[in-house]
Amino acid sequence: xxxxxxxxxxxxxxxxxxxxxxxxxxxxxxxxxxxxxxxxxxxxxxxxxxxxxxxxxxxxxxxxxxxxxxxxxxxxxxxxxxxxxxxxxxxxxxxxxxxxxxxxxxxxxxxxxxxxxxxxxxxxxxxxxxxxxxxxxxxxxxxxxxxxxxxxxxxxxxxxxxxxxxxxxxxxxxxxxxxxxxxxxxxxxxxxxxxxxxxxxxxxx
Ligand SMILES: [Fe+2]
Numbered sequence: 001x002x003x004x005x006x007x008x009x010x011x012x013x014x015x016x017x018x019x020x021x022x023x024x025x026x027x028x029x030x031x032x033x034x035x036x037x038x039x040x041x042x043x044x045x046x047x048x049x050x051x052x053x054x055x056x057x058x059x060x061x062x063x064x065x066x067x068x069x070x071x072x073x074x075x076x077x078x079x080x081x082x083x084x085x086x087x088x089x090x091x092x093x094x095x096x097x098x099x100x101x102x103x104x105x106x107x108x109x110x111x112x113x114x115x116x117x118x119x120x121x122x123x124x125x126x127x128x129x130x131x132x133x134x135x136x137x138x139x140x141x142x143x144x145x146x147x148x149x150x151x152x153x154x155x156x157x158x159x160x161x162x163x164x165x166x167x168x169x170x171x172x173x174x175x176x177x178x179x180x181x182x183x184x185x186x187x188x189x190x191x192x193x194x195x196x197x198x199x200x201x202x203x204x205x
Contacts, residue, residue: 002106002133002140003126005148009155011162013097013112013120014188019154020047020099020110021180029157033150036064036071037089043177047091047099057088057102067103068142069149075105075132093180095187101147105132106140108147118162124151 009016019025023045026034034041037058046058060066066073067089077086081104090102101108107127115121124147126140164170174182189198 001125002128002138003144005124005144007122007124007151007155008115009120009122009158010118011120011155011158012118012165013114014184015158015161015165016120016122016155017093017097017099017112018181018184019158020093021184022178023047024175024177025157029153030150032069032146036061036067036146045091046089047093047180057085057090060087060089066105066143067101067146069145070142072142073105074140074143075128075135075138077104078106078129093184095184096191103143105129106143108143110147110151122151122155124148 023040024043026040026045027043030040038061039046039058046056061071064071065087068074085102086104088104092100092102094100097112099110099112101110105128109125109127111123111125113121113123124144126144126147128138128140132138172185186198189196
């Protein structure tokens with residue numbers, strides 16, 4: 001592990017986790033990461049969940065060589081990465097509370113820990129090859145800065161969603177972009193209330 005950052009966010013852990021299950025907010029909320037992964041400007045990200053569709057990775061922009069704020073890699077490509085993934089981002093959600101990003105030169109692990117109904121601790125770790133970490137001049141900061149700026153944008157939005165949950169108008173609704181969120185809610189429901197039919201069973205969208 002080359003770097004660890006802990007965030008304390010005033011939102012329920014499920015609101016935060018659901019944020020990472022969809023990407024229609026990406027074009028307007030995440031200009032920095034859309035520069036690196038231009039396909040995210042479509043509103044369809046490529047993070048997959050355990051019951052969601054298997055998705056392709058996201059290709060770097062033409063002038064980008066690394067998943068970082070500057071668009072440069074922090075280290076050499078990890079051993080074993082196939083040629084087709086040398087300029088590709090892959091993201092996977094491990095339910096219920098882990099998000100992994102697979103980058104050609106490192107792995108980023110984000111873990112969501114509930115602290116209170118309206119508070120969550122997020123532990124973010126950047127994993128690099130030991131040889132990269134021991135290389136003179138190595139720093140994970142440029143790579144971490146891209147996730148940091150993106151995560152702070154997400155966390156601010158999630159705190160607003162948390163505030164909205166107290167509104168009498170707050171209700172469950174899913175667009176087709178949010179199928180992973182629906183899968184996640186069903187997954188959580190089935191573990192909290194085994195054998196009980198969830199309402200609504202499907203999205204009205
Ligand atoms: Fe986001």
